[in-house]
Amino acid sequence: xSVRIKVFAALAALLVSGGLAACGSSSNDxxxxxxxxxxxxxxxxxxxxxxxxxxxxxxSGALAVFGTDELKGWQVAAxxxxxxxxxxxxxxxxxxxxxxxxxxxxxxxxxxxxxxxSAKFIGAIMTSPEHAALSKQLPAxxxxxxxxxxxxxxxxGADCSPDAxxxxxxxxxxxxxxxxxLSKLPAKTWAIQAVDYSTGHSAAAAFTAxxxxxxxxxxxxxxxPLNTSDFGSYISKLKSAKADxxxxxxxxADGVAFVNQGVQFKLxxxxxxxxxxxxxxxxxxxxxxxKITGFYNNVGYDVDADNPLNKQFVAEYKKANGVDPYYxxxxxxxxxxxxxxxxxxxGSVDPDKVKAALKGLSVPDLSGQNISVGAxxxxxxxxxxxxxxxxxxxxxxxxxxxxxxxxxxxxxxxDSPDCKM
Amino acid sequence: xxLAQVLNGxxxxxxxxxxxxxxxxxxGLRGVMNFSHGALxxxxxxxxxxxxxxxxxxxxxxxxxxxxxxxxxxxxxLGFFRRLQRRSHIEVGLVTFGIALVIDRLIVIVWxxxxxxxxxxxxxxxxxxxxxxxxxxxRLLMIVVAIAMAAALVxxxxxxxxxxxxxxxxxxxxxxxxxxxxxxRVSLVVVMLGGALAGLAGTLAAPYFSVSPGMGxxxxxxxxxxxxxxxIGSVGGAMAAALLLGLVQIMGNVWLPSVAVLxxxxxxxxxxLWRPTGLAGKRV
Numbered sequence: 190x191s192v193r194i195k196v197f198a199a200l201a202a203l204l205v206s207g208g209l210a211a212c213g214s215s216s217n218d219x220x221x222x223x224x225x226x227x228x229x230x231x232x233x234x235x236x237x238x239x240x241x242x243x244x245x246x247x248x249s250g251a252l253a254v255f256g257t258d259e260l261k262g263w264q265v266a267a268x269x270x271x272x273x274x275x276x277x278x279x280x281x282x283x284x285x286x287x288x289x290x291x292x293x294x295x296x297x298x299x300x301x302x303x304x305x306x307s308a309k310f311i312g313a314i315m316t317s318p319e320h321a322a323l324s325k326q327l328p329a330x331x332x333x334x335x336x337x338x339x340x341x342x343x344x345x346g347a348d349c350s351p352d353a354x355x356x357x358x359x360x361x362x363x364x365x366x367x368x369x370x371l372s373k374l375p376a377k378t379w380a381i382q383a384v385d386y387s388t389g390h391s392a393a394a395a396f397t398a399x400x401x402x403x404x405x406x407x408x409x410x411x412x413x414p415l416n417t418s419d420f421g422s423y424i425s426k427l428k429s430a431k432a433d434x435x436x437x438x439x440x441x442a443d444g445v446a447f448v449n450q451g452v453q454f455k456l457x458x459x460x461x462x463x464x465x466x467x468x469x470x471x472x473x474x475x476x477x478x479x480k481i482t483g484f485y486n487n488v489g490y491d492v493d494a495d496n497p498l499n500k501q502f503v504a505e506y507k508k509a510n511g512v513d514p515y516y517x518x519x520x521x522x523x524x525x526x527x528x529x530x531x532x533x534x535x536g537s538v539d540p541d542k543v544k545a546a547l548k549g550l551s552v553p554d555l556s557g558q559n560i561s562v563g564a565x566x567x568x569x570x571x572x573x574x575x576x577x578x579x580x581x582x583x584x585x586x587x588x589x590x591x592x593x594x595x596x597x598x599x600x601x602x603x604d605s606p607d608c609k610m
Numbered sequence: 611x612x613l614a615q616v617l618n619g620x621x622x623x624x625x626x627x628x629x630x631x632x633x634x635x636x637x638g639l640r641g642v643m644n645f646s647h648g649a650l651x652x653x654x655x656x657x658x659x660x661x662x663x664x665x666x667x668x669x670x671x672x673x674x675x676x677x678x679x680x681x682x683x684x685x686x687x688l689g690f691f692r693r694l695q696r697r698s699h700i701e702v703g704l705v706t707f708g709i710a711l712v713i714d715r716l717i718v719i720v721w722x723x724x725x726x727x728x729x730x731x732x733x734x735x736x737x738x739x740x741x742x743x744x745x746x747x748x749r750l751l752m753i754v755v756a757i758a759m760a761a762a763l764v765x766x767x768x769x770x771x772x773x774x775x776x777x778x779x780x781x782x783x784x785x786x787x788x789x790x791x792x793x794x795r796v797s798l799v800v801v802m803l804g805g806a807l808a809g810l811a812g813t814l815a816a817p818y819f820s821v822s823p824g825m826g827x828x829x830x831x832x833x834x835x836x837x838x839x840x841x842i843g844s845v846g847g848a849m850a851a852a853l854l855l856g857l858v859q860i861m862g863n864v865w866l867p868s869v870a871v872l873x874x875x876x877x878x879x880x881x882x883l884w885r886p887t888g889l890a891g892k893r894v
Contacts, residue, residue, distance in 0.1 A: 453737075
């Protein structure tokens with residue numbers, strides 16, 4: 190084989206690999222194929238302008254599946270609104286873009302949506318770093334961001350923005366809800382297994398304080414690095430600790446590995462209560478299987494909430510997608526409801542008027558209560574703790590039974606002092 | 611440190627031992643640091659998932675996945691390593707990095723992004739009492755398989771004709787060729803064997819860790835450290851280093867949890883300062 194052919198072979202290999210790898214990251218440049226969709230036409234009764242919402246979900250990587258579900262939440266809300274003649278006469282138009290989850294890509298997409306596509310309302314951005322980065326750019330592009338997944342407390346703290354609003358409950362709110370439920374759970378002595386990351390440390394600290402307040406004892410607190418795959422040594426220490434309750438803060442693949450290996454060690458047999466923080470959720474039910482029956486976890490959304498708005502949403506979502514919604518599409522749907530309510534109150538799709546209308550706004554929530562949006566942009570929604578139970582038709586035959594509901598007045602009693610607008 | 615923690619160290623070391631043996635073999639013969647080895651391991655885990663999700667036995671997966679990865683290894687050897695053998699090691703290393711990206715992406719396209727479960731067979735799904743300590747039987751199985759693999763590999767390398775040729779070619783490829791050893795054929799055997807070992811490790815890891823995209827990347831760094839600590843290209847050195855790293859890692863988790871993540875790197879620095887060619891140097 191000649192040298193030229195060998196060089197060609199090596200280059201071809203690199204090009205093929207690079208090309209395929211590039212499939213993993215996409216952007217919303219004009220070549221990226223932004224698309225518009227709406228369900229039905231409606232004539233605007235006010236100024237005739239459509240309500241354009243730019244959506245930038247992750248289209249690759251581990252979060253892509255959640256990005257798809259965010260789009261479904263927005264689509265159900267848009268279809269409902271358009272079927273009813275639009276939002277105050279404004280037809281809802283979803284302008285879909287995509288990101289690889291990197292803040293720089295997301296900001297590029299948002300800038301294009303706001304300036305070239307005139308989509309002044311942004312949604313479906315997934316991660317907290319993307320939201321934090323975009324917050325600084327929102328005044329320049331004249332857009333408002335409606336966050337339904339980024340839970341970092343900094344987004345309503347040091348990184349808060351008058352142009353950013355959040356429908357999902359924040360990490361601190363969820364931890365406070367768990368702390369509030371502690372007195373209702375049977376275990377008295379607790380061990381804590383948490384990810385060695387800021388969320389793990391803050392959750393462990395909040396839990397320890399709540400346990401002390403509830404007259405319970407924490408006998409072991411240990412942290413495993415993010416992306417730990419072998420939990421054997423941590424589980425052996427947990428087995429040696431004399432605790433009858435386990436509070437576990439392990440996410441995603443780490444959480445799956447921890448649960449599976451805990452079962453192999455028969456770890457969970459020794460506990461009266463296994464309480465997870467973001468550890469077991471509907472998307473993981475199939476993967477984890479029935480071994481998590483009886484586990485407790487914070488729950489973002491009660492699919493069985495008995496009120497007209499939730500029943501309508503569940504029915505519409507199931508009709509469109511064939512499955513029950515879970516927290517990602519539900520929180521996204523609520524982001525849409527908050528935006529729609531503000532547009533109605535403002536009587537306009539002008540971002541400044543919509544922003545002003547969000548102050549003091551009262552919106553029906555999927556929980557059945559009316560909620561408002563705080564000055565820091567946080568939607569003041571209730572938080573839940575649920576227990577995993579067998580549920581016919583649920584993912585993996587499982588579902589959550591809500592055991593504790595904590596109002597926002599307890600989980601988020603005041604704005605963060607770090608939020609300075 | 612109690613017995614359960616020692617067994618945890620051995621179980622982790624066992625997995626690293628199987629994985630690093632294949633990597634060391636390939637490096638010893640081809641001089642290529644195969645950055646796609648983690649992706650091959652991940653592919654083995656996904657093949658195990660595929661076999662078991664079709665209702666077939668995990669034991670069958672333990673045979674089929676290594677066989678499948680041996681075929682992938684043959685494709686790598688014939689398609690890349692042989693054609694690029696006169697190129698610089700950095701160039702070939704970059705190609706293997708590209709191959710890893712391709713495999714990673716193909717896996718996501720075929721099986722998706724979600725973490726997938728693989729159940730251990732019922733016979734080894736419980737716990738076994740080891741000197742008064744209940745320990746997961748599946749982890750004991752991993753230790754046994756790794757010891758059996760190590761013994762078989764060492765015996766084969768030392769006593770078979772092909773093993774002799776591999777050891778000769780690993781020391782000096784050109785002289786081996788002059789003396790009549792078909793280096794290309796030996797290399798094909800070695801790369802197929804390396805692939806099969808990655809497949810075996812992936813299959814064993816599937817019920818242990820679960821199966822997820824990224825599992826190959828996360829273990830690759832550790833395996834590279836094992837191979838360097840063992841003595842680049844030395845199978846025996848890699849095996850010893852794997853067990854050492856497994857035990858030291860668990861000791862770090864127990865006694866120094868806040869810095870345990872640095873243990874592999876600290877071990878790498880200490881060993882290289884003490885023995886710059888690794889524990890075993892260039893001995894196969």
